[in-house]
Amino acid sequence: MSTMNMTIFSGVIVDDATLTIQELACACSVETTWVVQRVSDGLLPCENPAPATAETNWRFTSAALIRARRLLSIERTFDANAEVSALVVDLMEEVSALRSQLPKRAAQAAS
Amino acid sequence: MEFRDYYQILGVSKTADADEIKKAFRKLARKYHPDVSKEADAGARMTELNEANTVLSDPEKRAAYDALGARPQGGQDFRPPPDWNAGREYSGGGMSDAEAAGFSDFFSNLFGESARRAGGTGGAHRAEQMRGEDHHAKVVIDLADAYNGATRAITLRAAKLDASGHVVNEERTLNVNIPKGLKAGQHIRLNGQGSAGFGGAPSGDLFLEISFTPDARYRVDGRDVIEAMPLAPWEAALGASIEMPTPSGTVQVTVPPGSQAGRKLRLRGRGIPGQGSNEAGDLYLEISIVLPPANTDAARKIYEDMARDMAFNPRAANATSTQGAKA
Numbered sequence: 301m302s303t304m305n306m307t308i309f310s311g312v313i314v315d316d317a318t319l320t321i322q323e324l325a326c327a328c329s330v331e332t333t334w335v336v337q338r339v340s341d342g343l344l345p346c347e348n349p350a351p352a353t354a355e356t357n358w359r360f361t362s363a364a365l366i367r368a369r370r371l372l373s374i375e376r377t378f379d380a381n382a383e384v385s386a387l388v389v390d391l392m393e394e395v396s397a398l399r400s401q402l403p404k405r406a407a408q409a410a411s
Numbered sequence: 412m413e414f415r416d417y418y419q420i421l422g423v424s425k426t427a428d429a430d431e432i433k434k435a436f437r438k439l440a441r442k443y444h445p446d447v448s449k450e451a452d453a454g455a456r457m458t459e460l461n462e463a464n465t466v467l468s469d470p471e472k473r474a475a476y477d478a479l480g481a482r483p484q485g486g487q488d489f490r491p492p493p494d495w496n497a498g499r500e501y502s503g504g505g506m507s508d509a510e511a512a513g514f515s516d517f518f519s520n521l522f523g524e525s526a527r528r529a530g531g532t533g534g535a536h537r538a539e540q541m542r543g544e545d546h547h548a549k550v551v552i553d554l555a556d557a558y559n560g561a562t563r564a565i566t567l568r569a570a571k572l573d574a575s576g577h578v579v580n581e582e583r584t585l586n587v588n589i590p591k592g593l594k595a596g597q598h599i600r601l602n603g604q605g606s607a608g609f610g611g612a613p614s615g616d617l618f619l620e621i622s623f624t625p626d627a628r629y630r631v632d633g634r635d636v637i638e639a640m641p642l643a644p645w646e647a648a649l650g651a652s653i654e655m656p657t658p659s660g661t662v663q664v665t666v667p668p669g670s671q672a673g674r675k676l677r678l679r680g681r682g683i684p685g686q687g688s689n690e691a692g693d694l695y696l697e698i699s700i701v702l703p704p705a706n707t708d709a710a711r712k713i714y715e716d717m718a719r720d721m722a723f724n725p726r727a728a729n730a731t732s733t734q735g736a737k738a
Contacts (some may be wrong), residue, residue: 310588311599
């Protein structure tokens, strides 16, 4: 069944308003302890991550949300530990950045 | 509804043990993982694999699935036996509502309601009240939309409970305002557009991840845009004032004399517009030199005159480095 809703929705841009640890955990369907562990291990970037900073003050950007979901996907799909998953995601991000610098034809040949 | 042969999807026999199923799933997941796969239908195949694995890796669901019997012949619609699910209990869904939203009607009809009853949120216990889950979707926009803003209709598919408590897949279309200044990889968050909450708790949110339609003319790096600027040899050599179409409209560009291929001219502030406290990006015009074809006598003569009159060796630098290597 298709429902056409003519209302035009305007959302909040993540980065203008960064995500709290609770919001990031909800967006990834994980417990906050999953997030805390990966930030503490340096696998997930966040703002205000100093050890003395309360976790409630941590803030996460759009890039962190994409990385968190990729980490989770690799961990769950392959039963990978967090470090291996982070290594895979690092390589994905590197390949993606390099491909974006290539002219289109070269990028198609490389993909 | 259409029958799903989960054993066939994973390429295993009906007698496969848990280890074989896990290995088959991981092998195919490597091939079809949407972040790395080169297959065009990788996203759909990965959802199919996740669905098959969700059922076959869970002993309770697998037993229930096996009890259904075989695929109906001759393309008939599949209907589970009336008492098929009577008395079955599920200890946990193993997948979230948001993840299961992409699964087939077959899965939703068989396991959706039961998984929900059992608290199908990754094994977490369903509280009296629980906020609805967040949903995610990708939105592909044109670069021009990032410059000017736009409204886009986005169709989403989600599993919902109908009035009689059955799980149904529902499609809905949202018209979403795309504000100007968005970068690839940014999210728009729509409050309350995720799964419905439980026990009166609020609904989850919908996160829309932005990416750009590939365009041979442009590359995008954050808010900076790199556009190819083809020049005729005389424009590059002698300098010129040319009209150049850009994402924000045609601009007059002064090409300095002696411009070489690969050099970039920066037009400050003509990249993707700024947003909040973030400044606009820059537009880089990357020079490429296009040779006119030597397909007429007149054109050939010009090239011959250049070859005779200009003492020019484009490989001079190569010759120097070769001599250095020999020494």
